[in-house]
Amino acid sequence: MPVTIRDxxxxxxxxxxxxxxxxxxxxxVAEETRRRVLQAAEELGYVPNLVARGMVHKRVPMxxxxxxxxxxxxxxxxxxxxxxxxxxxxxxxVISQSQSDPDMERASINQFRQMRMAGALITxxxxxxxxxxxxxxxxxxxxxxxxxxxxxxxxxxxxxAGGRLVAEHLLRLGHRRIGCVxxxxxxxxxxxxxxxxxxxxxxxxxxxxxxxWVIRTQTVRLADAIQAAEAFLELSERxxxxxxxxxxxxxxxIHRLRARGVRVPExxxxxxxxxxxxxxxxxxxxxxxxxxxxxxxxxxxEILFERISxxxxxxxxxxxxxxxxxxxASCGAQPANRQGHPFAFESVSENPS
Amino acid sequence: MPVTIRDxxxxxxxxxxxxxxxxxxxxxVAEETRRRVLQAAEELGYVPNLVARGMVHKRVPMxxxxxxxxxxxxxxxxxxxxxxxxxxxxxxxVISQSQSDPDMERASINQFRQMRMAGALITxxxxxxxxxxxxxxxxxxxxxxxxxxxxxxxxxxxxxAGGRLVAEHLLRLGHRRIGCVxxxxxxxxxxxxxxxxxxxxxxxxxxxxxxxWVIRTQTVRLADAIQAAEAFLELSERxxxxxxxxxxxxxxxIHRLRARGVRVPExxxxxxxxxxxxxxxxxxxxxxxxxxxxxxxxxxxEILFERISxxxxxxxxxxxxxxxxxxxASCGAQPANRQGHPFAFESVSENPS
DNA sequence: ATGAAAGCGCTAACAG
DNA sequence: CTGTTAGCGCTTTCAT
Numbered sequence: 187m188p189v190t191i192r193d194x195x196x197x198x199x200x201x202x203x204x205x206x207x208x209x210x211x212x213x214x215v216a217e218e219t220r221r222r223v224l225q226a227a228e229e230l231g232y233v234p235n236l237v238a239r240g241m242v243h244k245r246v247p248m249x250x251x252x253x254x255x256x257x258x259x260x261x262x263x264x265x266x267x268x269x270x271x272x273x274x275x276x277x278x279x280v281i282s283q284s285q286s287d288p289d290m291e292r293a294s295i296n297q298f299r300q301m302r303m304a305g306a307l308i309t310x311x312x313x314x315x316x317x318x319x320x321x322x323x324x325x326x327x328x329x330x331x332x333x334x335x336x337x338x339x340x341x342x343x344x345x346x347a348g349g350r351l352v353a354e355h356l357l358r359l360g361h362r363r364i365g366c367v368x369x370x371x372x373x374x375x376x377x378x379x380x381x382x383x384x385x386x387x388x389x390x391x392x393x394x395x396x397x398x399w400v401i402r403t404q405t406v407r408l409a410d411a412i413q414a415a416e417a418f419l420e421l422s423e424r425x426x427x428x429x430x431x432x433x434x435x436x437x438x439x440i441h442r443l444r445a446r447g448v449r450v451p452e453x454x455x456x457x458x459x460x461x462x463x464x465x466x467x468x469x470x471x472x473x474x475x476x477x478x479x480x481x482x483x484x485x486x487x488e489i490l491f492e493r494i495s496x497x498x499x500x501x502x503x504x505x506x507x508x509x510x511x512x513x514x515a516s517c518g519a520q521p522a523n524r525q526g527h528p529f530a531f532e533s534v535s536e537n538p539s
Numbered sequence: 540m541p542v543t544i545r546d547x548x549x550x551x552x553x554x555x556x557x558x559x560x561x562x563x564x565x566x567x568v569a570e571e572t573r574r575r576v577l578q579a580a581e582e583l584g585y586v587p588n589l590v591a592r593g594m595v596h597k598r599v600p601m602x603x604x605x606x607x608x609x610x611x612x613x614x615x616x617x618x619x620x621x622x623x624x625x626x627x628x629x630x631x632x633v634i635s636q637s638q639s640d641p642d643m644e645r646a647s648i649n650q651f652r653q654m655r656m657a658g659a660l661i662t663x664x665x666x667x668x669x670x671x672x673x674x675x676x677x678x679x680x681x682x683x684x685x686x687x688x689x690x691x692x693x694x695x696x697x698x699x700a701g702g703r704l705v706a707e708h709l710l711r712l713g714h715r716r717i718g719c720v721x722x723x724x725x726x727x728x729x730x731x732x733x734x735x736x737x738x739x740x741x742x743x744x745x746x747x748x749x750x751x752w753v754i755r756t757q758t759v760r761l762a763d764a765i766q767a768a769e770a771f772l773e774l775s776e777r778x779x780x781x782x783x784x785x786x787x788x789x790x791x792x793i794h795r796l797r798a799r800g801v802r803v804p805e806x807x808x809x810x811x812x813x814x815x816x817x818x819x820x821x822x823x824x825x826x827x828x829x830x831x832x833x834x835x836x837x838x839x840x841e842i843l844f845e846r847i848s849x850x851x852x853x854x855x856x857x858x859x860x861x862x863x864x865x866x867x868a869s870c871g872a873q874p875a876n877r878q879g880h881p882f883a884f885e886s887v888s889e890n891p892s
Numbered sequence: 893a894t895g896a897a898a899g900c901g902c903t904a905a906c907a908g
Numbered sequence: 909c910t911g912t913t914a915g916c917g918c919t920t921t922c923a924t
Contacts, residue, residue, distance in 0.1 A: 188597065190901055201911050206903060216909060236653045237599055238901035240590045241916050244541065246654075248633070256615050257816065265609060269636060278650055280601070281634045283622060297631055300589045301599075325541075437820050463610065464817045467790050471822070543917055554895050559919060569893060591917035594900050895924075900917105907912075 189232045198226035209234055240302060248278040249490060250298035250306040254286045258406060258434050259462040260479065261309070264331060267483030268307060275491055277304060286311035286370070286405060295321050295328070305490045307331050307483075312373025327493035329503075331486040332477075334375050339493070341486040341505040345376050348475045348509035349383030349429075352457045355473075355511055356427045357391040359519055361455060364388060365399030365425035367414045369406050369435055377431050380459060384429055399425050403435065411438025418454075419446055427455040427517070433462040433474055440470055440516065451518030461512050471514035478507045542585045551579035562587055593655060601631040602843060603651035603659040607639045611759060611787050612815040613832065614662070617684060620836030621660060628844055630657060639664035639723070639758060648674050648681070658843045660684050660836075665726025680846035682856075684839040685830075687728050692846070694839040694858040698729050701828045701862035702736030702782075705810045708826075708864055709780045710744040712872055714808060717741060718752030718778035720767045722759050722788055730784050733812060737782055752778050756788065764791025771807075772799055780808040780870070786815040786827055793823055793869065804871030814865050824867035831860045 195202040200219060207213040208223040215223075226232075240246035249272055253261040265281065272279050280303070282294035288311055298306050305327040310318065313333060321328060322338065330340040356364055366384065370377045385395045401417045403410035414435065418424065430436035436458035440450050450456050450470045458465065461476035485505050492498045513519050548555040553572060560566040561576040568576075579585075593599035602625055606614040618634065625632050633656070635647035641664055651659050658680040663671065666686060674681060675691065683693040709717050719737065723730045738748045754770045756763035767788065771777065783789035789811035793803050803809050803823045811818065814829035838858050845851045866872050 188901090191903095192901085202901090203903070203912085204910060206901095207910085210903085212903085214909065219909085233649075233652050235655060235901055237590055237593045237655045238916090239903075241594050241901075241918090242903050244916070246590055248654075256609065256618060257612075259610075259612070262609050266636070278633050278635070278654065280631050282631070283619070296586075299586050301601075301631065302588060302590045437817075441820055464790075464820075467794055467817075467822055468820050469822055469824070541917090544919095545917080555917090556896085556919075557894060559917095560894085563919085565919090567893065572893080588917055591900090592919075594902090594917075595919045597900070893924100895922105897922090898920085900919090902916090904915095905913090908910080 189230045190235070191232075193230055194223060194227045194232050197230060198222045210239075244302060245304050246302050247276055248280055248301070248303045249487075249494075250280045250282065250294065250301075250303050252282045252284050252291055252294045252306065252308040252310075254309060254311060254406075255283050256281070258432075259464065260432075260434070260460045260477075262463070263479035264309075264483035264486075267480045268487045271484060271487035271491065277491075284311060288312050288314070288317050292317070292320055299323060299326055304494045305329070307486055307490060309333060312371070313375045314373050317373075327490060329486045329490045329493070331482055332376060334379070334504075339486075339489050339503040341482050341489065341503070341507070342376070343477045343482065343507045343509050345379035345509070346383035348459065348477075349380035349385070350387040351383075351475055351509060351511045352380075352429045352459070353384045353387035353391065353393075355513070355517065355519070356429070356455065356457065357388070357393065359427070359455065359517065361425075361427040362393055363399075363423075363425040364393060364395065364427045364429070365401070365418070365421075366395065367401045367403065367418070367428060367430040367435060367439060369403045369410070369431050371404075380431055406432045406434045408438040411435045412442045415439045415442035415446070418443070419448070424454070426453075427457070429457050429459075431459050433458040433460040433465050433472060436472055436474070436516075437464075437468060440468070440472075444469065451516050455517045457517050465512075466514065470516045473514045473517035473519065474512050476510045476512045481507060542583045543588070544585075546583055547576060547580045547585050550583060551575045563592075597655060598657050599655050600629055601633055601654070601656045602840075602847075603633045603635065603647065603654075603656050605635045605637050605644055605647045605659065605661040605663075607662060607664060607759075608636050609634070611785075612817065613785075613787070613813045613830075615816070616832035617662075617836035617839075620833045621840045624837060624840035624844065630844075637664060641665050641667070641670050641726075645670070645673055652676060652679055657847045658682070660839055660843060662686060665724065666728045667726050670726075680843060682839045682843045682846070684835055685729060687732070687857075692839075692842050692856040694835050694842065694856070694860070695729070696830045696835065696860045696862050698732035698862070699736035701812065701830075702733035702738070703740040704736075704828055704862060704864045705733075705782045705812070706737045706740035706744065706746075708866070708870065708872070709782070709808065709810065710741070710746065712780070712808065712870060714778075714780040715746055716752075716776075716778040717746060717748065717780045717782070718754070718771070718774075719748065720754045720756065720771070720781060720783040720788060720792060722756045722763070722784050724757075733784055759785045759787045761791040764788045765795045768792045768795035768799070771796070772801070777807065779806075780810070782810050782812075784812050786811040786813040786818050786825060789825055789827070789869075790817075790821060793821070793825075797822065804869055808870045810870050818865075819867065823869045826867045826870035826872065827865050829863045829865045834860060 191205045208220045284290040309332045458474035461474045465472040544558045548558045561573045637643040662685045811827035814827045818825040
């Protein structure tokens, strides 16, 4: 059953190396010879063995991707882009979910290394220096996506600016009592940056962000969103507007608020972050900060392949893309999308990010 | 830089084969020896080479998965389950998106074969026999997920029953003029089955499904959903209820309907299929048919690994799981979830499928 | 419990 | 343009 290059060679009446060349196209092969080889391979049902080739090249045509979770639609356009770039380069993509667990990240990267993959992309849960260092390796290039990284290549968005956009918008709408639901620990530099921009813009506008109004969650999952809503409901004095640092979190947050009789945006304005696919179709269409997700994945993958082929001049990439505020109903700047006003939102977007 | 088993062996003062055994644990190794080996490996920064091992075993510890698109949240729990099972067996998961294109499916399966992967899972866009035959192979087991397959293992849901559930529910609510939006071509056996159950239950209830009221779409994407809504709006006589064969399609369909002033469920009741994650949080909470997605992925992966380890008795698996109707607001059986009635929906589910 | 020899399928390097 | 030689890193016999 295992048809090898030798079998094909024998049948085509050439040497194994010629078969190899006919397939990989690295060396010229006479058209006639090549035809014979291809036909012999066809007849024998030969399938090239990438493992053997990988053995020789000390590298396999695959790249690894580690994301916190596929359940967050935020990562889907990123992965789409990575796969598109990888396909152009004839590389397969191995996807691993870390569940935001640094140990799982490390384990995945380790597997990638054992498999001698060409490179890896990662959105790390934590940017703790010792964790990242344990990921670094000179044999396998790594590019960080959607997070900043000082010691290596990264492609991300200006989260400080993103946070600022939210604060400025809320201030512009007249809010003075503004709170926030923030996910992830101190290792989540993206959220830290959003908060920083948010807070400083608030202060520039003469507002503060009292710590009672900063609700923390571990993850971005529904259970945490609900807890955040409950925490909000228990506040003795509630803010009139809330910045939720991820759309996925905002969905559950708003849902629970409404279930408890708090109207959005009338009682509380909510602004999310990420502009995930479903933000537009929710019970309350979500005002949020859009990130160029597809673009991020694309740039990151391109940089990774540059490292893989050792083309670049070796200087670190630190790509910072621009976020953009998308105004929908949840912040109250537009009338709520109730059934009485069905014409409020005609636009429907289908951009890839 | 390439530290091999020989380097470790030299440093530990043993033979290469002993190092191999210390790592793979296939043969007994004296505790003392093993410690020395592990330490030497640690000091040298040795990383086992799975490619070389794969070369010997003629198989690499990876399985491939082909799904139409990750953008459809339907596939996420399936993938989660597959990854969980694969992790237990120390296998990596390569994910490929076919965009419902049979050629891409074939190409992906081919790559998997070239990479000598242990097996593959696939949700094929088309069950055209010649297409499937081209995917079959005796060297690499394949299990089909979420579709029926007569000539091989498959794990799916009773879509005929699913379609019936929808029809019966709509009839029970008093609808007599019922239409449908169906995606995919004739090769999509899942949708065909849903339609079959739907239609026969309708007829059993004394209703018919006139062909003017069957709107077809190519894919499940937003653009198609919008086209479907426009087609619906142009109907000279409209049904009072519509079965949309996928939630992802229903989202855009409802959105466009509402944007055009058609109320859901008051003017048209809509029932979806899949119960994707966001169905509950939409502008109109979606009545839909829930599928045991995580379970499907789990069973399929388990069957695949049984094939891989050649444990089973070789008889074909044909697992058929049960669908379940989830009633929310879009069918009108519950009051619409407007802001005036915020307590209508307290329940929030966090099941893995 | 450990080792020696042989080879998995392919391709780089060097001929011719 | 084509062939020969050697070896990628590991694990399987088969010995000891």
